[in-house]
Amino acid sequence: MKRFFTIFCLVVLFTFTIFAAPKKVAYVINGSLGDQSFYDSGYEGIKNLEKDYGVETKLMECNFDPSLYYPSLMTAARWADVVFVISYGFEEELKSIAEMFPNKIFVNIDTVVEDDKEIISNVDFIEEEGSFMAGVVAGIVTSMTELPGINPEKLIGAVGGDDDIVIRSFVYGYDQGAKYIDPEIQVKTIYVGTWDDPVKGKQAALQLYSQGVDVIFQIASLTGAGVIQAAQEVGKYAIGVDSNQNSLAPGHVITSMLKEVGKSIEFVFKQIIDGTYKPGTLYKLGLKEGAVGLAIDEYTYQILPNETVEKILGIQKDVIEGKITVKEYRE
Amino acid sequence: MKSLNKILTGIIGIIFSLLVGALLIKIQGNSPINAYKALYDYGLGSWFSITSTLNNSTPLILTGIAAAIAFSSNVNNLGQPGQLIIGALSAALLGYYLPFPGWFGIITILILSGIIGGLYASIAGILKKLYKMDEMLTTLMLNFIADYLTLYLATYPFLDKKSYVPATKMIKKEYFLPSFKYLNSSFFIAIFVVLISYFVVKYFKKGYEWRMMGHNPDFSRIGGCDNEQNLMWVMFYTGFLSGLAGALLILGGTQHRFIKGIGANYGWDGVMLSIVGANGILETSFFSLFFGFLKSGGVGMEFEASIPSEFIMVLQATIVLLVVSTRSVFSYYGDKIKAYSKTQKVVKAHE
Numbered sequence: 085m086k087r088f089f090t091i092f093c094l095v096v097l098f099t100f101t102i103f104a105a106p107k108k109v110a111y112v113i114n115g116s117l118g119d120q121s122f123y124d125s126g127y128e129g130i131k132n133l134e135k136d137y138g139v140e141t142k143l144m145e146c147n148f149d150p151s152l153y154y155p156s157l158m159t160a161a162r163w164a165d166v167v168f169v170i171s172y173g174f175e176e177e178l179k180s181i182a183e184m185f186p187n188k189i190f191v192n193i194d195t196v197v198e199d200d201k202e203i204i205s206n207v208d209f210i211e212e213e214g215s216f217m218a219g220v221v222a223g224i225v226t227s228m229t230e231l232p233g234i235n236p237e238k239l240i241g242a243v244g245g246d247d248d249i250v251i252r253s254f255v256y257g258y259d260q261g262a263k264y265i266d267p268e269i270q271v272k273t274i275y276v277g278t279w280d281d282p283v284k285g286k287q288a289a290l291q292l293y294s295q296g297v298d299v300i301f302q303i304a305s306l307t308g309a310g311v312i313q314a315a316q317e318v319g320k321y322a323i324g325v326d327s328n329q330n331s332l333a334p335g336h337v338i339t340s341m342l343k344e345v346g347k348s349i350e351f352v353f354k355q356i357i358d359g360t361y362k363p364g365t366l367y368k369l370g371l372k373e374g375a376v377g378l379a380i381d382e383y384t385y386q387i388l389p390n391e392t393v394e395k396i397l398g399i400q401k402d403v404i405e406g407k408i409t410v411k412e413y414r415e
Numbered sequence: 416m417k418s419l420n421k422i423l424t425g426i427i428g429i430i431f432s433l434l435v436g437a438l439l440i441k442i443q444g445n446s447p448i449n450a451y452k453a454l455y456d457y458g459l460g461s462w463f464s465i466t467s468t469l470n471n472s473t474p475l476i477l478t479g480i481a482a483a484i485a486f487s488s489n490v491n492n493l494g495q496p497g498q499l500i501i502g503a504l505s506a507a508l509l510g511y512y513l514p515f516p517g518w519f520g521i522i523t524i525l526i527l528s529g530i531i532g533g534l535y536a537s538i539a540g541i542l543k544k545l546y547k548m549d550e551m552l553t554t555l556m557l558n559f560i561a562d563y564l565t566l567y568l569a570t571y572p573f574l575d576k577k578s579y580v581p582a583t584k585m586i587k588k589e590y591f592l593p594s595f596k597y598l599n600s601s602f603f604i605a606i607f608v609v610l611i612s613y614f615v616v617k618y619f620k621k622g623y624e625w626r627m628m629g630h631n632p633d634f635s636r637i638g639g640c641d642n643e644q645n646l647m648w649v650m651f652y653t654g655f656l657s658g659l660a661g662a663l664l665i666l667g668g669t670q671h672r673f674i675k676g677i678g679a680n681y682g683w684d685g686v687m688l689s690i691v692g693a694n695g696i697l698e699t700s701f702f703s704l705f706f707g708f709l710k711s712g713g714v715g716m717e718f719e720a721s722i723p724s725e726f727i728m729v730l731q732a733t734i735v736l737l738v739v740s741t742r743s744v745f746s747y748y749g750d751k752i753k754a755y756s757k758t759q760k761v762v763k764a765h766e
Binding site for chain 2: 142143144145146147148149150151152153154155156159160163172173174175176177195246247248249250275277
């Protein structure tokens with residue numbers, strides 16, 4: 085009898101795991117694809133899920149239109165088993181919709197949304213560590229006056245989308261990185277106020293360059309594409325963000341601060357498949373986990389000499405090993 | 416009869432543009448039938464879809480009739496986006512700081528935000544009155560001021576520190592407009608305002624003066640109306656409507672706070688709608704429902720048939736173009752036929 089019971093239990097467990105294996109994955113974003121940066125990185129991960137696990141995926145873009153947030157998320161939640169959502173601006177809606185579908189898996193990326201019933205999991209990147217490294221690179225480059233286009237002034241810049249908590253964290257880490265190289269370096273920041281207007285991004289960058297800035301870190305999704313254009317035009321330097329943007333303007337994008345939205349999606353999904361996933365988890369991913377970091381490839385070596393790159397990698401190693409601590413903007 | 420005519424030509428134009436849209440979908444390699452089925456399913460297919468269509472059309476109705484009243488009075492108020500967003504911000508702030516209880520608070524917020532939107536529009540009216548500045552330019556420029564002013568206020572002084580985007584704090588729970596089975600009561604408020612506006616324009620002395628100013632400003636001036644005064648009133652009233660639309664977005668929508676981009680495209684859609692509706696109040700409201708349908712159906716088209724959501728904007732623009740052209744074609748040939756039959760009559764009588 086006892087043995088029968090165990091077998092019964094195993095069968096139930098087995099069928100349960102088969103049925104629990106999710107087949108439909110939705111990706112809901114507040115912005116739109118095509119930024120070659122933040123949202124595209126996530127979509128790459130979603131596409132990889134399709135390839136690796138044979139799941140069906142669907143995409144909902146909201147184009148920064150708040151009136152679409154609720155219906156898009158609702159549509160996705162009704163259909164999908166797993167919803168990956170970038171919920172800037174609709175945190176409250178996410179909470180209320182997750183409560184309507186307590187058995188579905190909601191993974192919120194880049195912000196932290198905690199509901200009372202612990203349905204939503206969150207992937208929070210430690211941006212400060214990645215942008216610390218970007219600051220290190222910018223700090224080193226701005227003092228290398230032998231490079232073309234670098235002036236003796238110790239000024240570096242950053243162009244952000246909105247003036248919000250996440251972008252402030254980026255700038256906070258960037259500032260620390262630059263100050264680590266040389267405490268006299270000043271960071272000038274412009275918040276453009278839009279995520280999808282490269283023209284405004286370019287204007288902001290040109291303004292910064294004309295003020296004596298020689299390296300700009302762009303943290304502005306599609307707006308930042310304008311920053312890279314501006315760097316190419318005036319012969320100065322830019323640092324990309326989220327995806328590897330080094331190839332967008334060869335010789336002018338020194339490196340990119342990666343924020344592996346796509347890989348983090350794959351990472352969480354693997355846990356879901358393995359059965360180790362627990363709702364309501366907070367995944368805090370940083371440099372150590374490889375979720376943020378620098379994209380160093382042939383384009384970087386084209387600009388910087390080998391020993392400089394090695395110095396940068398050495399500092400990165402120190403941060404990973406904890407020899408250098410990067411302060412977080414939000415404690 | 417005239418009103419039915421406007422709606423009919425509108426519908427013919429819409430059918431044509433849906434055909435053009437089908438062609439575009441086909442060129443992109445998707446199936447138009449699937450796409451339009453999804454459009455229907457998500458726009459009208461179920462009770463949830465119907466309510467989301469009605470909810471979507473609520474602000475469109477108000478900005479639409481605001482534009483219609485202004486244009487039919489020969490006042491080029493293109494400031495709906497700015498007035499809407501100013502109204503929305505005022506509603507969000509009033510909703511957080513106002514100490515009044517329940518219903519009384521809601522009514523106060525709606526009226527005050529409307530008045531603020533109206534006053535904002537009146538700036539253009541004052542500039543016209545004092546300095547003869549073209550109101551089309553001033554209202555257009557005031558949109559930018561409203562945009563950046565509200566963004567500044569939501570990013571710095573009134574920022575909700577817990578929010579990840581520029582947004583104000585959420586309004587008090589008691590000011591949320593209730594929903595009945597997903598249908599938000601803000602829709603009924605919009606309909607109520609449409610009826611009031613219709614009666615004001617149609618049966619009131621002021622409304623008559625506005626209409627006459629629209630038909631021929633010289634006639635109304637010689638007839639003894641104060642055009643400058645009337646322009647101020649039209650500005651204020653249409654600004655009031657747009658501001659009210661913004662307030663309903665805050666009290667009625669899903670956000671319940673001012674967040675960057677909340678104005679979406681409601682203001683410009685309103686301008687387009689007044690063109691489609693030939694500046695009639697009832698006609699414009701009717702087509703607002705249709706644009707709301709497109710908006711909620713667009714979500715379905717994106718989800719079911721993976722057609723980019725921008726397609727709806729293309730479709731809207733096509734609709735405006737084709738409706739206007741069908742209307743002028745109809746009136747051109749209609750006039751010709753009328754003239755022909757008249758001459759035939761005259762010729763017959765002569766024989």
